[in-house]
Amino acid sequence: MTASPDHIRPHLVRIVLSSAEGDLTEQDLAAADWSLPQVSYSSLAYIRMIDTVENELGVYLDPEEESDHFETIDALVELVCRHLREEQAADA
């Protein structure tokens, strides 16, 4: 998986939307400055989203230590890209 934000961002947006209970659209996220708390993203949706990121992208997101990075799409993209780069460096 390429660790570039341009590549990861649409992937993450799709996962965020599909993990919500329903209704949530990309337009809603954009209108909320891409903030998940602003759209009242539920904890169950967060769990589904993190599981899916781990299952599809193969990176571990730590809910205890990294939750500050879960609040916006931008921060989430940055975090996932960082983990992907770390994994790629470790594999190299």
Place this chain on the structure above:
Amino acid sequence: MLTDIITGALREHGDAPAVADRHTTLTYRELDAAANRYATALAALLTGRDRPRVGIQAANSADYVVAYLAALRAGCVPFLIDRAAGPQETEGIQRGCGLDLLVHEEATPVPGHGTRLAAPGSLRVTRFPEMPDRPGLHRETEVCRFTSGSTGSPSCIEFRGEAVYRAAANWAEGTGISAQDTIVCFASLSNGLAFNTSLLSTFLVGACLRLGSGLPTAGAVTRTLRDSGATRLIGFPALYESLVRNGSGPGPLPGLRMAISSAAPLDPGTKRLFEESTGVPLQNYYGIAEAGPLTFAADPRTDPGLGQALPGVELRAGAAGEPGVVSVRSQSMGTRYLNAPGVLEQRIDPDGFYRTGDVGRLRDGSLVLTGRTSQVINIGGRKIDAVEVSTALAGAPGVDDAVVLEITDRHGTAALAAVLAGAPDLDPAAPRRYVAERLAPYKVPSLVRIVPRIPRGTSGKPATAELRRLFDTPQDFQ
């Protein structure tokens, strides 16, 4: 009473590990010393106050346990408050229950009329002015916890020390906890699931309590289990759903002997996949906030229901073909609601049995639930009072009427939904934000529909079947 029991347990088990979180492990001896230091600090902050009331609102951590034990040791009454409570809820609890002090996290929305004080450890402390007209505590009350209630605000349950002790001791005896156990608990300590299955019961037998905080995702839970050498796992259904979301489950978890989920409906497919993947039986916990832990199945893979009554518990329910309201008499019963006088007492019959909101029957002594009499909504193990949420929604600008209901979402999971009466151009995001500013995040409806008026029957009750159909088709926020 609790102080003596807990102090005895801490001193009996000495250098064994007692409680751990991600960063800290305290032996029984260290926990005892830390609680002593914290109790001294608390006492200095509360000089002159009678039976001080100390709210604790924080994520699971070793420091949380230290603060809880210290409050008891300092002669205070701890009030365990849901960490997720919103600003309005926390202030309502502080004023309604007359809290003197709140132990909290840096980010907790603390009522503005309190004074932040210096305190030891990672948690913060805020003191509030004395409230001479606050409701009086029952003379035997030693701990207070909260239930969602059904009348628009959380009810504060008062517990005698004996009831708290019996809940823990009966659970430990009935489920066979031993000093060799390491119990991993991802449920919040303010919740009955964690409070009754993990906190005091662990310490009574000299076991180790490993606390998880943060979202219980599969990755986090699996790592915690493997790192801690867990023998028991405590969590809500969402934790187990997460563990099997990859389609194959977490695989063998060496050492784990028992997994316990709350009594929120656990998908049978999740249960089966977890058990097949791990080889570990997954038990449904059945307890009532007001009455403590109630049943346990020795082998949940063959038990027809939620198990037999725990020691100190008597159950009444219907029989085969004739389910009835489940009533319970237990040694761990709450005394009353501090902030709703008489309401709890009304639900206890002359024989001392508390009428739960559940309907079921006893089959070979095992409790089988078949339905509910009350309308409390249960989302992933969190009980939600529909009245509280609909009242908050109805206060939002542009909302004329509101009905809150539980629906099944596109993931097959229970979700909180709301139908609002308002103008067609009402933005559903606005009332959701309005509620989010006042209540806990889990009380914000995930799905919202706008209608010109709420359809109601001749008695005035909302036509819920008609309202549910509004959610049959996914819609964008209008």
